[in-house]
Amino acid sequence: LRPKKSKMVNEDNKTSGVVEKTEWKGKWKATWEGQSEFVFQALVLALICILAFTIRLFSVLRFESVIHEFDPWFNFRTTKYLVKEGFYAFHNWFDPVTWYPLGRNIGGTTYPGLMWTAAILHRVANSFNLPIDIRNVCVLLAPFMSALTSLVTYLLTKESWNSHAGIVAAFFAAVVPGYISRSVAGSYDNEAVAIFALICTFYLWVKSVKTGSLFWSGLCALSYFYMVASWGGYIFIINLIPVHVVALLISGRYSHRLYVAYTTMYTIGTLLSMQIQFVQFIPVSSPEHMAALGVFGLLQIWNGVVIVRSLLSPRHQKNFFRVVILGAFAAFMGLLALAYFDFIPSLTGRLLTLLGFKEDITIVKSVSEHQPTSWGTFFFDMHLLTFLIPAGIILCFQRLTDENLFIILYVLFSSYFSGIMIRLVLVISPVACVLGGIVVSELLSTSFDVLTRKSKTVSGVKKKGSSVSQKGGALITVVIMCIAAYFYQIHCTWVTSVAYSSPSIVLAAQQNDGSRVIFDDFREAYSWLSHNTEPDAKVMSWWDYGYQITGMGNRTVLVDNNTRNNTHIATVGMMMASTEADAYPIMQALHVDYVLVVFGGMIGYSSDDINKFLWMVRIGGGVYPRIVESDYFSRGGAYAMDASASSTMRNCIMYKMCYYRFDETMTQYGQPMGFDRVRGVEIGEKKIKLTHLEEAYTTEHWMVRIYRVKRPEELSRF
């Protein structure tokens, strides 16, 4: 696959270079203008779309067409339900198999845009007698949407710069790892469609500000609706657009076009967004949306002022201004007062975390993708673009337009958020592509201009051609750009192949002889659950595996990846951290039939439950003071599993379930029996006895261990 791909990329580079060249070769100019250039660009864009689609297929080729990771399994399950039961049933769906015994109102607690998209594509394909399996639709949806994202990136860049920059930006966007990380085949998650919706909304916004047309602002509102339906990140849009409006007002760029665009977009968009069950009245009640409402009001006042001013004589104008300024001041003070007396709800905790003001929500912190981003990650996820962003900002300032201003604001805000959470690098990647496209296309076109300028006398005057040093400089620039683009592509392909294409439900490792060994333990366990336990069995596990157990194992779980009820999660954490005798009554009360733990000590799989256990203790301890974190550390204060492990640790069911009968096995040559290959220690507690639990199933590589909770009548025998 690889040589083919790089060949295609070279083609892309070449062709985009040709676009520039043609522009600057006078004799071609007439031929390439108009329709031919359009056809040519369409061809290049089609190639870019194919590239965007194919680069995301590594995991399908290397493994199979399968849904990845955790959240996608929930989305997949709900999509299957939507396809099977229909639209209304989906939106009224109360799902009893998750969050037992609470259940979950799926229709009211999900962003349905992703499921709609997949279901509609599936329906359309089937109505044309193309019986594509819903699983394949879901697996391939993200690459498909990525191709569309490249197209809208082209449009956005074209709208804010020119079409040549658009082509380059589309190429960047097709392969930028920051976006690929969330959109490889099988990664069936909200972000897959949301980034498309985000860029589409921004494109339509820029277009409507530029034209001031109701039509485009209406489309912008529709696109915003799709975004709201798809992802919680819509908050970014509804705050960024008002900021853009304010920036335009401040910089004296107010126009009726802006008024029409914003008022239309805001009113229709807000009304539409309130149709989503999960959102409902949030747009008019929560403080996150207040900026948009405030700007809406501000625009009305501003427009009123403009009208009144045009009717007043200069003498009255002065008085009028005083009134307006006083009024504005009074309103501001009033708002402050209201805020002081708590009439205005404060920002929610998650948003504060997002803004970087609050860092004490344990459950948010426990997720690795919520950690702050390191500098290396930016380079890893954007490569060349990281360096092009500042240059792009400078270029935008040099030729400042309403549209460029938006791009500048977008990159400023998204760079702030992406610094706070790793997962938000996703948001900055598209705008990095836009700016990168602008910079590269400007550099290339200037260089080609220099290179092709001939020494000739036009209209009698000797027009000086470029000097040799100028030409040399231009040539070097072109060569550097080509090399940079080449390495960008190599880097993106490598990152995609190495870092982002693992389904994480199937693991693969190389053996000494180079052959591949597959660890399919997760599916083994879930398949066992679905075939060999009672259909109404309740499975307790840490929340990470909730979506997979319901999705693949088809069994009821206590907690899952929709971490909406901290107490419930804390209860599970507390049980895992308790002794058998303490946990048993709670398990009985919650009707737990099976307990599932993930254990990597046998083969060295490091993201197992023992390594996550401290978070369980912390979250459990946050609600149940009985659980104290320090009890789980060894005397020396270390998190230890060996002989120095504390007795609380040795007696908690997590420890017991992971290491039950582990001391009898030989995991590594030259190490003692019961050697934990992740922690690198011989376990401390041997001959573990279980009284309330019994081993029900353990997978081939011991990665998933399932225990059955004995019924009370079974216990009385002892």
Place this chain on the structure above:
Amino acid sequence: MGSFVKLIGLALVINACLGATDVINKDIVIKKFERKIDLTSQLVKIVNKITIENTGSSPVKNFLFLATAEEHKSLSYIGAQVGSYSLTVAEINIANHPGYFFYKVDLRDVLQAGNTAAVVEIEVVLSDALRPYPASIQQGEKQLVVYEGSHLVMSAYPVASQTSTVTLPSPNIETYSRLKPVSLADTTITYGPYENTPAFSVDPLKVHYESGGPFMTITSLERVLEVSHWGNIAVEETIDLLHTGAKLKGPFSRYDYQRDHNSHTTVKSFRSVLPASARDVYYRDEIGNISTSNLRVREDSVELDLRPRFPLFGGWKTHYKVGYNVPSYEYLYNSGEKYALKMRFLDHLYDEMAVDKMMLKIILPEGVKDVELSTPFPVQREPDTLMATYLDTVGRVVVSMRASRLTSNHIQDFTLTYTYTSLLMLQEPLLVVAAFLLLFIVVMVWVRLDLTLSPDRAAEAKMRVSSHCSLVSSHHHKRTNLYHSMLDEIVKQQGLGNPPHALAQFQTNIKKLQQSIRDESQAIADLLSKIRGDNSEMAERVIELQKYDKDVRDAVTHQCNNMEKLLSKKMAKQAYADADVQLTKKREDAMDKVRSIVAHL
């Protein structure tokens, strides 16, 4: 309508029953009855070798074979043969013998009075006839099963001499019932010979022994064959598998399982034999590929070593799909438009297999007619349905049928005949071609279609003007180049230092160039008149252009004249130089203006 069909069906059943009712022929005596009961696998295979004698006076065409109610319940196959010649066996009703089921076996040759027939071999296969006892065991325990039958053979006729042998998988026998004479040797128990037993005599037999199995039953099997006339038949089998041995009691221990390498009762993996031409084999379930299988290509078959995701213990079940493609030329025969599909009704899934319920679906190409089915054993035919897949319009005919209680004895061919016009094969490619053609035509029409209510004269004029303007500028460029050529001529003369005939040469060159300039200017003037009609503003610009161009021309002409004068020595060198400086300045000014105009054309 439905009830009418039911009525007819009922009538047929009654008719069949009545027609088949028979009586026991008192003339027949069984001379020798040898029975071999094979208990080595999960299936009970009984081979009966029967020698009958006609003691009456009339010839005998057929005789009866008996099964008890239990046997009948678990009977999955019965077949009779003499040597290698198969005899027909049909179930019939006999009055006054409740608890027994009768099978009529038609003899190959009519048995004349007083004669003894050749040995008839009747093979009976029972599934589910073995019962694990104890019904549930712990991991690592031995699995014991019980077989219950009769010491004496089932017969509707008196038996002169009979022996039964029971073959067991291992010598580990808990208990076995005895009816003398009986002997046990290693894994074989021999009962008899018993002499002169009357008809319908029974004596209960019970063997309790260890059996590793494997005890696996396919609780439901769906086999789908999709026939394509492009040369491929796709086979897909969806299987629900249940371990029917003694159930697992208590915990499962992976450690013990990994350590214990000879736990025969667990099913780790099994072997499935596919046709030799099978390609693109896949093995998966509802959550994706099952990554633990091996494919071995043998000379006459493809062996698939299937390992379920998890080992199967007693009472555990699993579910999977196996699919592959085979070339159609091996199974599809035709004469003209008549086609016959001859394929296995059931294929090998694992050794000693037992299938409870099976559904066979055959998806035929679009447009087949006159479908006729013939099966090697009776099946329940379901109504045909239609299914639409890629590029289908009316849908494909799906022939489906059900059967139950199948074993490897049922791996036999069915034949399905239908008529199909080969031309229909072109339907789908043509459909694609037509769709694309339509798309192109629509695009072609669309781009040529002018849907505006009033023609947009302004836009048309604009386009006309812009094309004229580009022509103007190209003519202008040529003209400018000509000026430059003239100037070059002057410069050349300056450098040459006035050789002889220079003047004449110079004059002819300049004249030629001036003529070309005039032509270009004339062309621009022509274009100007055209532009004037559409856009007066542009026309103004062109007029301006011409005006400044005139200045340029005057200046250049003047310079040329000066040069001529210089060459003909009518002018002093100093005067020429002064004039040249002035004229150059004038020309440059005019040219600057011209340039700015051209830039805005």
